[in-house]
Amino acid sequence: MDRERLARLSIFAAVVQAGGFRAAARTLGLSPSAVSHAVAGLETALGLRLLNRSTRSLALTDAGRALLDRVAPALGEIDAAVAEARDSDAAPAGPVRVTMTPLSAHALFAPHLARFVDAFPGITLDLVIDDRFVDTVAEGYDLGVRLGETLRPDMIATRIGGPLRMAAVASPAYLARHGRPATLEDLARHRCLHRRLGAGVYRWEVTRDGSDLVLDALPQTLIVNDDALLRRALCDGAGIGFAIESVLADDLAAGRLVELFRDLCPPFPGFFIYHASRRQMRPAVRATIDFFVAANRGATAAP
Template sequence: MKRTQLSQLAVFAAVAEARSFRAAARELGIAPSAVSHSVSSLEASLGLRLLARTTRSVAPTEEGRRLLDTLAPALGDIGATLDGLAERGDRPAGPLRITMTRLAAEDLIVPRSAEFLNLYPEIELDLTTDDRFEDVVAGGYDAGLRLGEHLEQDMVAVRAGPRITGAIVASAGYFETHPTPRHPGDLLAHRCIRRRFGSGAIYRWELEKDGKPIVVDVRGPLILTDQTLIRRAALDGAGLAYIFNQRVAEDISEGRLIRVLEDWCQPFDGFYIYYPSRRQMRPALRAFVDFFRHSD
């Protein structure tokens, strides 16, 4: 491989991630014409078209995607090594990019972020919230937080919170005009508040009792993307909601919401910090993992 191809590969990866030559140029701090020339030169030297270009968009070709699958982890290792070198004396410092769901941010990370940053004042913590599962390598993140059941097997996973239990709830006003469900099948006759994930898929309620799982494709006229909004809608009598118990425990104890089908709501894996297995782990990431690690 020619030396010039190293820098060209880095530019290609930046364009593929940003899906824009101009955005990549801003990220790299060079002229858009230099970005275009670098990618064109790399394609010419390889004899392959790596990026499909239109007047409106840029996207990797099949060959480009195959190259990125190998390139992204390698660039991640190089970046981790360079960042580690910048952290003099193995002192945790520098930018730390973490992707997580909004729930993980609200319940686990943000409430303790001030304490963490006071302990490690040289770390710049950059948090991105998204319900979709993120490939931390391809996305340029140091780590992510997701529910344990959604993690890839090639990720290192560290528990960041306790096991979670769902709760099916509705307001007392709702039950004045609707019967109490006794079995998951009864949910099909109810107005249920449904949740849409960032991927666009609508969640089907996953329940279990005595080791027997059941999935219910509930119905209802209201679809939301956020548990905070789902709780609010349930309190207002919009229908039955399936929500993390910790979000509505106080509402249940004070009678604002009534819980049903509790024996069908079994605990499941909570949130984990996940990151790729690397030969060298940045001190800043190690500090984050150790600080937010959950101990039973």
């Protein structure tokens, strides 16, 4: 492998991850002109334009995206191998960058962060809370935490936490005014409140007579991307909603919400912590996985 080309590929990947030449230069400890020259040299050597540049933005070309998709895992493998060799005789240390949803952050990580910091003072845990579906390799994450049904098949995943249930709910006041739906088909005549997930809207999925059903033709009275806002709207009687039961547990227990169609919403596996399929893993990343999996062992579904 041409060493100069390898260096240029690494700089190209850093530019994309940082979102610009100046930001990449700061990360790499190089001058912006050196970074720009390296990427331009790579484009010349390959005979391809990899990036579309303007004064305000930077975007991958189709060729650039295809190249990055191929080389990013290999570059990550090299970084992991070097870090593992460096840290083989030392306590786990260094940055661990994790992407996760708000619910997984608060339910699975927040209760254990103080103990983690005490146990691994050398690790810098960088948690990024984001509902959208993230390409952990392309965006430079060591780990991700998402529902198992959303994971790519090439990811290595370990279950973290117990099973979850979805729940269709409404307030007693809403049901008193509009009636309680007796069947799923009745939902078409009701106000339905939805949760945005990434770029889309979470689809209501239930199981009836042993078959999985997706209720994707429901009225969309309200769409939000925040659990607290959805809870407030439901408790205030805005309509019928569909959310993870544990998010609504306090409101259900207090009678502010009533569950509907409980027998059609069986438990599902829940969250997994995952990483790219690499042969080598830095000790800090392995320690993070092992700690939080163990800390959440024995968790059960909400009643």
